[in-house]
Amino acid sequence: MRVPRQVVEARRSRLTELLLERGYLPISELCEQLGVSEATARRDLSVLQSEDRITRTYGGALGEFNATFTSFRERLREGTEAKGLIARTAVSLIKPGISVYLDAGTTAFAIAQELRRHLPEGLTIITNNLALLETLGSLPGTKTTLLGGQLLERQSVLLGDEAVQAAAAQEIDIAFLGAQGMNEQGLWNSQHDIIRLQQAVMKRAGRSCFCLDRSKLGRTAPEHLIAWPRVRTLVCDLSLPELRQAGITLKPGVLLHNQS
Amino acid sequence: MRVPRQVVEARRSRLTELLLERGYLPISELCEQLGVSEATARRDLSVLQSEDRITRTYGGALGEFNATFTSFRERLREGTEAKGLIARTAVSLIKPGISVYLDAGTTAFAIAQELRRHLPEGLTIITNNLALLETLGSLPGTKTTLLGGQLLERQSVLLGDEAVQAAAAQEIDIAFLGAQGMNEQGLWNSQHDIIRLQQAVMKRAGRSCFCLDRSKLGRTAPEHLIAWPRVRTLVCDLSLPELRQAGITLKPGVLLHNQS
DNA sequence: CAACAAATGATTGACTTCAATCATATAGAG
DNA sequence: CTCTATATGATTGAAGTCAATCATTTGTTG
Numbered sequence: 001m002r003v004p005r006q007v008v009e010a011r012r013s014r015l016t017e018l019l020l021e022r023g024y025l026p027i028s029e030l031c032e033q034l035g036v037s038e039a040t041a042r043r044d045l046s047v048l049q050s051e052d053r054i055t056r057t058y059g060g061a062l063g064e065f066n067a068t069f070t071s072f073r074e075r076l077r078e079g080t081e082a083k084g085l086i087a088r089t090a091v092s093l094i095k096p097g098i099s100v101y102l103d104a105g106t107t108a109f110a111i112a113q114e115l116r117r118h119l120p121e122g123l124t125i126i127t128n129n130l131a132l133l134e135t136l137g138s139l140p141g142t143k144t145t146l147l148g149g150q151l152l153e154r155q156s157v158l159l160g161d162e163a164v165q166a167a168a169a170q171e172i173d174i175a176f177l178g179a180q181g182m183n184e185q186g187l188w189n190s191q192h193d194i195i196r197l198q199q200a201v202m203k204r205a206g207r208s209c210f211c212l213d214r215s216k217l218g219r220t221a222p223e224h225l226i227a228w229p230r231v232r233t234l235v236c237d238l239s240l241p242e243l244r245q246a247g248i249t250l251k252p253g254v255l256l257h258n259q260s
Numbered sequence: 261m262r263v264p265r266q267v268v269e270a271r272r273s274r275l276t277e278l279l280l281e282r283g284y285l286p287i288s289e290l291c292e293q294l295g296v297s298e299a300t301a302r303r304d305l306s307v308l309q310s311e312d313r314i315t316r317t318y319g320g321a322l323g324e325f326n327a328t329f330t331s332f333r334e335r336l337r338e339g340t341e342a343k344g345l346i347a348r349t350a351v352s353l354i355k356p357g358i359s360v361y362l363d364a365g366t367t368a369f370a371i372a373q374e375l376r377r378h379l380p381e382g383l384t385i386i387t388n389n390l391a392l393l394e395t396l397g398s399l400p401g402t403k404t405t406l407l408g409g410q411l412l413e414r415q416s417v418l419l420g421d422e423a424v425q426a427a428a429a430q431e432i433d434i435a436f437l438g439a440q441g442m443n444e445q446g447l448w449n450s451q452h453d454i455i456r457l458q459q460a461v462m463k464r465a466g467r468s469c470f471c472l473d474r475s476k477l478g479r480t481a482p483e484h485l486i487a488w489p490r491v492r493t494l495v496c497d498l499s500l501p502e503l504r505q506a507g508i509t510l511k512p513g514v515l516l517h518n519q520s
Numbered sequence: 521c522a523a524c525a526a527a528t529g530a531t532t533g534a535c536t537t538c539a540a541t542c543a544t545a546t547a548g549a550g
Numbered sequence: 551c552t553c554t555a556t557a558t559g560a561t562t563g564a565a566g567t568c569a570a571t572c573a574t575t576t577g578t579t580g
Contacts, residue, residue: 017373017376020395021373023315023322024284024315024317024322026317026318055284057284057286057317057319057320058286058318058319059317059319060318062322116277117277130390130393130406133411133416137416144410145408145409145410145420145422146406146409146411147408148406148407148408148409148422148423149405149408150403150404150405150406151393151397151404151405151406156393162405162408162426163408165429166408166422166426169425
């Protein structure tokens with residue numbers, strides 16, 4: 001029996017709400033909640049999936065709650081080996097009891113995952129990256145601090161004046177920072193707000209460690225972050241000769257290589 | 261063929277890691293990744309589920325990544341009607357363009373869900389509650405600010421000095437605050453840190469609106485939040501006579517009732 | 521009001537998942 | 551070294567899920 005369009009729309013948005021609340025629901029429960037047959041529930045789900053509003057599974061569906069992180073996780077999966085190497089090198093710098101800053105970006109996420117595996121005792125982790133909390137929030141014996149700030153649309157990152165001010169009040173032993181690109185002039189990033197925050201973090205950090213994989217080589221971005229002479233530590237899956245070929249000459253000791 | 265215990269444990273923790281990274285995985289992909297048969301993958305999953313480390317679905321499993329919110333969502337489901345009424349009343353106070361604070365707790369979560377349905381234009385939402393970001397983070401035309409602070413273990417709430425300082429720098433039109441209990445002496449909450457933050461918020465808020473459902477009546481908690489004479493607005497699913505019977509007498513206009 | 525398009529539920533057969541059972545190999549205890 | 555408990559993969563029948571199809575009802579359009 002045909003039903004008003006409005007009713008259909010209402011049911012579908014109710015469905016997404018339900019999934020948002022519960023995370024996951026099997027079809028059986030969905031049609032019970034919505035008072036429709038399985039066929040209709042399935043049809044609704046396939047429509048919503050084609051609009052990327054939910055994720056379909058066999059026997060049920062997932063709410064959008066992970067959609068924020070989905071693109072993130074997908075980006076993370078690209079170049080896993082390189083990021084894993086970088087992450088392992090980065091984690092080798094982290095000693096028990098120190099205070100570590102991790103910024104936004106997939107490299108920081110890779111470092112966080114590596115930390116889950118090899119966790120030094122008594123760390124303090126500071127970040128502006130909400131996605132990291134999903135992995136790091138529940139680590140035992142670790143203090144996790146989130147900078148405040150404004151949530152960036154469609155991303156899980158906090159930025160703005162408040163983030164900068166909050167950063168200026170932190171005590172950081174090592175900061176792990178990412179960038180969108182590197183060329184002979186130095187490191188580049190996409191947004192002024194990001195750079196402002198990174199500079200505030202660098203001021204407070206005993207050591208600032210830039211982490212980039214080779215896909216960033218030769219790229220630039222709208223905003224200049226830092227010139228090479230001021231870079232003290234670079235963790236990268238490139239060798240010194242490869243960097244020199246791109247016009248980047250580093251003082252000895254600046255480039256850290258994975259020992260594995 | 262029996263296999264060393266160590267191997268089993270390693271595989272299971274790798275499994276949880278995988279689910280943590282990907283959110284959801286079907287069994288077929290799990291046994292491919294782990295290099296085991298479906299039978300073993302299923303056995304691992306049922307073990308991990310009994311330890312509450314994952315959530316099983318028909319045909320796959322969910323990572324713990326939403327486990328932080330699972331208990332939250334479960335608590336939310338208790339007394340849904342009452343919380344829904346309270347939320348609707350609260351949302352009716354929110355006009356377009358104002359700045360709203362939502363604190364931790366399931367009532368604030370219910371308000372957030374209601375906001376998804378009836379969203380005034382141009383809101384600024386301020387919170388220390390990470391779980392809210394899952395629902396409010398992607399609202400169009402809304403600015404979302406998160407207070408900084410230390411992440412509370414096993415909860416998605418930010419507290420501490422930094423949160424208090426961040427709150428002191430906000431401009432808030434209406435603050436919606438919860439509490440653990442109410443009796444004739446006023447409102448009570450469980451932790452000193454929470455109360456410190458709530459008081460900082462109240463100082464900056466043009467209007468502070470306390471939201472409690474009837475299950476809180478007669479309960480106390482370790483810390484005293486506020487006495488009744490200082491409460492300007494209470495949103496509650498109790499009537500004035502019911503409150504008076506519990507020894508709570510309010511000035512007229514303080515109690516807001518749902519009109520539905 | 522008439523004709524059409526759209527939404528729904530029921531049914532069916534193909535496919536998938538699942539729990540239980542069993543044989544086998546082997547880690548770990550004594 | 552011997553024995554046993556345990557981990558594993560294969561098999562199987564039951565149960566569940568799915569997409570496609572069809573008849574029916576009913577908004578919606580002209």
